[in-house]
Amino acid sequence: MLDKTYRPGEVEGRHYARWEADGAFACGQRPDGAPYTIVIPPPNVTGSLHMGHALNNTLQDILIRYHRMRGRDALWQPGTDHAGIATQMVVERQMEKEGLTRHDLGRDAFIERVWRWKDESGGTITGQLRRLGASCDWSRERFTMDDGLSAAVRKVFVDLYKQGLIYRDQRLVNWDPLLHTAISDLEVEQREVQGHMWYFKYPVEGRPGTFVTVGTTRPETMLGDTAVAVHPDDDRYKDLVGATCILPIQDRPIPIIADEYADPEKGTGAVKITPAHDFNDFEVGRRHDLEMVNVLDRDARMNDNVPDHYRGLDRYECRDALVKEMEGLGLLERIDDNLMMVPYGDRSGVVIEPWLTDQWFVDAATLAKPAIEAVEQGRTVFVPKHWENTYYEWMRNIQPWCISRQIWWGHQIPAWYGPDGTVFVEHTEEEAAAAAERHYGEAAVLSRDGDVLDTWFSSALWPFSTLGWPEKTAEVARYYPTDVLVTAFDIIFFWVARMMMMGLHFMGEVPFHTVYIHALVRDERGQKMSKSKGNIIDPLELIDGYGADALRFTLTAFAAQGRDVKLSAGRVEGYRNFCTKLWNAARYCEINECRPDPGFDPAACRLTLNRWIVGKVLEAGERAAKGIESYRFNEAAAALYQFTWGTFCDWHLEFARPLLQGDDAAARDETRAATAWVLDRLLALLHPIMPFITEELWEHMGEGRETPLIAASWPVLDPALIDPAAESEMDWVVRLISEVRAVRSEMNVPPSAHIPLLHRDASAETRARLDRHRDAIASLARISHVEPADDVTRGAVQVVVDEATYILPLADVIDVSAEKARLEKEIAKLDGEIARFDKKLANRGFLEKAPPEVVETERERRDEAAHARAKLDDAVERLSAAL
RNA sequence: GGGCGCGUAGCUCAGCGGGAGAGCACUACGUUGACAUCGUAGGGGUCGCUGGUUCAAUCCCAGCCGCGCCCACCA
Numbered sequence: 001m002l003d004k005t006y007r008p009g010e011v012e013g014r015h016y017a018r019w020e021a022d023g024a025f026a027c028g029q030r031p032d033g034a035p036y037t038i039v040i041p042p043p044n045v046t047g048s049l050h051m052g053h054a055l056n057n058t059l060q061d062i063l064i065r066y067h068r069m070r071g072r073d074a075l076w077q078p079g080t081d082h083a084g085i086a087t088q089m090v091v092e093r094q095m096e097k098e099g100l101t102r103h104d105l106g107r108d109a110f111i112e113r114v115w116r117w118k119d120e121s122g123g124t125i126t127g128q129l130r131r132l133g134a135s136c137d138w139s140r141e142r143f144t145m146d147d148g149l150s151a152a153v154r155k156v157f158v159d160l161y162k163q164g165l166i167y168r169d170q171r172l173v174n175w176d177p178l179l180h181t182a183i184s185d186l187e188v189e190q191r192e193v194q195g196h197m198w199y200f201k202y203p204v205e206g207r208p209g210t211f212v213t214v215g216t217t218r219p220e221t222m223l224g225d226t227a228v229a230v231h232p233d234d235d236r237y238k239d240l241v242g243a244t245c246i247l248p249i250q251d252r253p254i255p256i257i258a259d260e261y262a263d264p265e266k267g268t269g270a271v272k273i274t275p276a277h278d279f280n281d282f283e284v285g286r287r288h289d290l291e292m293v294n295v296l297d298r299d300a301r302m303n304d305n306v307p308d309h310y311r312g313l314d315r316y317e318c319r320d321a322l323v324k325e326m327e328g329l330g331l332l333e334r335i336d337d338n339l340m341m342v343p344y345g346d347r348s349g350v351v352i353e354p355w356l357t358d359q360w361f362v363d364a365a366t367l368a369k370p371a372i373e374a375v376e377q378g379r380t381v382f383v384p385k386h387w388e389n390t391y392y393e394w395m396r397n398i399q400p401w402c403i404s405r406q407i408w409w410g411h412q413i414p415a416w417y418g419p420d421g422t423v424f425v426e427h428t429e430e431e432a433a434a435a436a437e438r439h440y441g442e443a444a445v446l447s448r449d450g451d452v453l454d455t456w457f458s459s460a461l462w463p464f465s466t467l468g469w470p471e472k473t474a475e476v477a478r479y480y481p482t483d484v485l486v487t488a489f490d491i492i493f494f495w496v497a498r499m500m501m502m503g504l505h506f507m508g509e510v511p512f513h514t515v516y517i518h519a520l521v522r523d524e525r526g527q528k529m530s531k532s533k534g535n536i537i538d539p540l541e542l543i544d545g546y547g548a549d550a551l552r553f554t555l556t557a558f559a560a561q562g563r564d565v566k567l568s569a570g571r572v573e574g575y576r577n578f579c580t581k582l583w584n585a586a587r588y589c590e591i592n593e594c595r596p597d598p599g600f601d602p603a604a605c606r607l608t609l610n611r612w613i614v615g616k617v618l619e620a621g622e623r624a625a626k627g628i629e630s631y632r633f634n635e636a637a638a639a640l641y642q643f644t645w646g647t648f649c650d651w652h653l654e655f656a657r658p659l660l661q662g663d664d665a666a667a668r669d670e671t672r673a674a675t676a677w678v679l680d681r682l683l684a685l686l687h688p689i690m691p692f693i694t695e696e697l698w699e700h701m702g703e704g705r706e707t708p709l710i711a712a713s714w715p716v717l718d719p720a721l722i723d724p725a726a727e728s729e730m731d732w733v734v735r736l737i738s739e740v741r742a743v744r745s746e747m748n749v750p751p752s753a754h755i756p757l758l759h760r761d762a763s764a765e766t767r768a769r770l771d772r773h774r775d776a777i778a779s780l781a782r783i784s785h786v787e788p789a790d791d792v793t794r795g796a797v798q799v800v801v802d803e804a805t806y807i808l809p810l811a812d813v814i815d816v817s818a819e820k821a822r823l824e825k826e827i828a829k830l831d832g833e834i835a836r837f838d839k840k841l842a843n844r845g846f847l848e849k850a851p852p853e854v855v856e857t858e859r860e861r862r863d864e865a866a867h868a869r870a871k872l873d874d875a876v877e878r879l880s881a882a883l
Numbered sequence: 884g885g886g887c888g889c890g891u892a893g894c895u896c897a898g899c900g901g902g903a904g905a906g907c908a909c910u911a912c913g914u915u916g917a918c919a920u921c922g923u924a925g926g927g928g929u930c931g932c933u934g935g936u937u938c939a940a941u942c943c944c945a946g947c948c949g950c951g952c953c954c955a956c957c958a
Contacts, residue, residue, distance in 0.1 A: 849939090
């Protein structure tokens with residue numbers, strides 16, 4: 001016997017362990033089924049489950065479980081990401097408490113320590129994904145720094161290098177002065193900061209009293225200025241082009257050049273050029289072959305290229321001192337307030353400096369071309385489609401991708417340098433040595449490049465590296481390309497775009513045919529969850545409090561396309577109640593001995609009720625299937641919620657009660673079997689969204705059943721099981737009962753009072769229906785008996801359903817004038833409707849241009865309304881006559 | 884500066900060319916043993932504003948107003 005309420009904590013772990021132990025998540029179980037593959041967006045090993053993960057993985061699990069039930073050979077490929085900078089920071093912070101830096105340990109020992117940390121603590125998130133119910137094939141779990149995936153990284157690097165698509169270059173990069181590494185453009189976030197604009201006067205050589213005024217937001221960088229630029233068409237400066245300024249403080253002559261970069265509209269029209277510390281100036285410097293004077297060191301302190309009194313100062317200390325000095329020299333014209341965007345490192349949170357260094361780059365523009373075409377041609381589609389614009393915008397303006405990082409945790413770049421600096425890029429040290437020997441004609445001492453690769457470099461290979469590539473594995477052949485990638489928009493550039501590029505380049509095929517971009521999860525006020533705001537809702541707390549299924553259903557129900565999910569515990573509580581409802585429906589079935597009967601044939605049902613509910617559950621399943629397949633998860637959830645609560649529980653179980661408890665054995669047995677069959681189907685339909693409670697009920701309801709629900713088949717709609725006649729009849733019963741309930745409530749008839757239901761003008765068909773559903777109507781509308789009305793008794797309430805009028809004799813209970821008013825209100829409402837229909841039907845444009853079937857339904861509706869109105873008129877008349 | 888999304892019941896949101904919907908909240912009544920984590924009934928909306936297209940617009944188009952987000956080199 002089922003408990004009175006569902007206790008998720010007691011069943012979730014048990015079912016999950018059994019699924020995993022039985023290999024229910026494993027791919028390859030259905031070799032005849034077409035493969036269906038999703039690769040998980042690998043969470044950082046440092047991570048713990050947050051709401052974003054919960055939503056992301058719930059949706060993937062729904063897709064995987066659904067397609068598995070539909071007979072596909074489903075593979076959900078799991079794994080984690082080594083998260084270079086993030087992980088290194090975690091371990092370094094730990095060491096800080098011991099007073100150690102990574103340099104104290106040395107590279108090898110430090111990396112060993114990170115591995116130890118990973119082995120001990122890196123499994124947190126995969127454990128939490130299990131709590132959520134994620135049916136990943138854990139036997140295939142991968143880590144981006146596994147041997148196989150590392151081999152893939154090396155091969156990709158070497159190949160791209162040899163194809164000229166990876167190169168080493170000295171250029172400006174985003175330098176993080178805290179972490180001491182370059183980072184990519186994407187890892188920089190711009191923050192609005194209230195700053196200043198300083199206007200400095202630079203004396204012009206050989207023209208005493210002549211100055212060029214330049215504006216700058218970064219005064220300290222003037223020490224690295226190597227030119228002043230003006231626009232070639234700017235008349236104000238025409239005669240100064242070609243002249244030379246004396247850079248104050250440094251006393252360095254710098255040319256005044258003409259370049260279109262200078263904007264006459266901005267500032268003074270003259271702009272200082274610091275090629276080593278500004279991305280635009282860098283380009284200007286390259287065009288004019290200007291000297292690049294680097295004035296900062298790796299900590300963003302002033303280096304030896306500045307006067308003694310500034311050396312070693314932090315750039316901001318230097319700024320203050322320098323402005324004072326310029327002012328003392330009489331070369332500070334003025335200072336304006338200036339709102340500006342300042343770059344910050346997304347990991348370190350410190351201001352990023354453009355800094356001139358040697359780094360490795362990927363020629364992203366070349367790789368992007370096929371990736372753009374693939375989307376243009378629809379070989380990969382984004383859902384919702386508008387995200388394709390975001391993808392295009394970035395891909396069409398893509399910049400070289402800086403992939404080297406000056407940290408230790410990650411894939412070390414497979415490049416070795418000879419004594420003269422010649423670089424050898426090979427898969428192994430041995431191959432590099434061999435290459436060097438060929439190059440030099442003798443063995444040479446090589447030193448390996450110390451940098452590691454951007455974490456996203458290995459993530460970009462994830463859809464095929466996890467399948468065993470570059471080995472020619474059966475998995476690569478079978479499961480690549482994958483089907484759908486499920487992710488949030490914030491990593492379209494970081495990850496999706498790069499997988500597209502690498503997948504197309506190395507596999508010759510797109511990595512996935514669909515990219516489903518889901519919403520972000522926010523707090524109930526719509527704010528992004530963050531530690532600093534303290535508004536984080538922990539999915540694990542919700543799982544503990546309400547069960548994983550309630551959380552999953554909530555996320556699914558709110559996962560409408562194009563809108564963020566605003567989450568609160570209250571919402572989850574609502575869906576916990578839904579779990580309870582389902583649980584109790586099963587309890588009802590158990591109490592009434594509705595047991596699954598393998599011999600039951602739904603097509604052989606004789607009772608209208610059963611024919612109806614069989615069709616209904618399959619229709620609900622059809623809507624759910626459509627929702628899942630079109631990534632409208634909220635629609636799938638809504639269809640199932642509505643059916644479960646609004647149809648199965650509210651109506652079917654109530655209708656079934658008199659049959660299940662009645663004397664007609666044939667009717668009772670059929671209803672038992674049909675109800676059990678429908679519940680079984682319902683559990684299957686709900687399983688992808690709510691795997692735990694459905695598996696528990698499946699097991700409980702069908703004792704001795706061999707197949708667990710996770711391995712059962714999705715109930716497919718058989719059109720032969722839809723009976724329109726049954727549907728229209730049950731619809732009529734529902735309407736009749738609802739009408740009676742409504743007037744009873746309106747007339748304040750006590751629920752305990754059983755009253756007769758009289759009818760007039762009822763057709764033979766209606767009388768047959770009244771007879772067939774007598775017990776259900778009696779119990780649900782609290783009716784004592786049903787009979788034709790010979791005469792209207794005084795004090796009767798009347799309702800119209802289709803052709804018939806129903807009379808509830810309520811002498812002494814009702815107020816006749818109130819009843820008359822009620823009827824007249826109904827009539828007025830119908831009159832409004834009729835007038836609207838008439839107007840429409842009198843419109844020639846409508847009659848001529850609207851589709852005939854639309855005109856026809858409008859006519860029918862008009863007639864129905866008019867008919868009901870006439871019935872109500874009669875009712876009013878009878879009421880008056882009775883007075 | 885460019886791009887995207889959103890403004891529908893008190894709240895959170897579905898719907899998106901032909902009869903305004905759900906959940907929660909609210910009000911009234913209620914235990915007829917699956918369920919009070921419940922049942923029955925009810926109130927509540929000029930579908931942001933203004934034009935246009937159409938026989939017909941909450942839905943399509945344009946403009947405006949108000950929110951939010953992404954990208955961008957503005958000295």
